[in-house]
Amino acid sequence: MTSHRTVFNHVGLCVADRERSRRFYEGLLGFQFWWELDPPDNLTAQVVQLPEPLGVHATYLVRDGFVLELLDYSKREVHAGAERVMDEVGLTHISFSVSDIAAVVEKVAEFGGTVVDAAVSDTMAMIRDPDGQLLELVSDGWLAALPARP
Structure with a gap:
């Protein structure tokens, strides 16, 4: 048993097109828009371990307490990895x-x-x-x- 409190926060997904992904998760699975954020590159680069510039835009969607963070990068080219x-x-x-x-x-x-x-x-x-x-x-x-x- 830990001596500190742990609470679920979110699951993050890198997306190629945030509007397309919002439409999918909201329209098909009933997620609702919660909020969005454009964090500064210098702080984000340290956390995500990618070189600047990033241009990260984070969009948070919620469904039944589950928070999905859609991350897109306006100053980087995102790429698909191997199909898991x-x-x-x-x-x-x-x-x-x-x-x-x-x-x-x-x-x-x-x-x-x-x-x-x-x-x-x-x-x-x-x-x-x-x-x-x-x-x-x-x-x-x-x-x-x-x-x-x-």
Whole structure:
């Protein structure tokens, strides 16, 4: 047990186009805009370990207490890394419970994402956001089967 308090803050995603990503997360998954920030390059460069200039713009979206930070760089060219796979150490995916998987899957392309066709069933689906981030959709019926949270 730690002697200090720890509280979840946010998950950050680097995005190529913040408006496109906002449209995806707000329109498809129901996130709401919270606030945005243009932090100074000198402080940000130290934290993100990238050389200046950066031109970081951070957009914070919220859904059910989960905070998603969309980071874009106006003074750097962002690039896609290797497509992550589920047995690669590190963050593999972000999961959302939805009431109608088929309806959400049907709208993924409309909001700029892609469906991992081989990974779609009546109770689960894997999709990618416009920048390729892997997202898992799980039927909200699954929530009733989970043990109580601590």
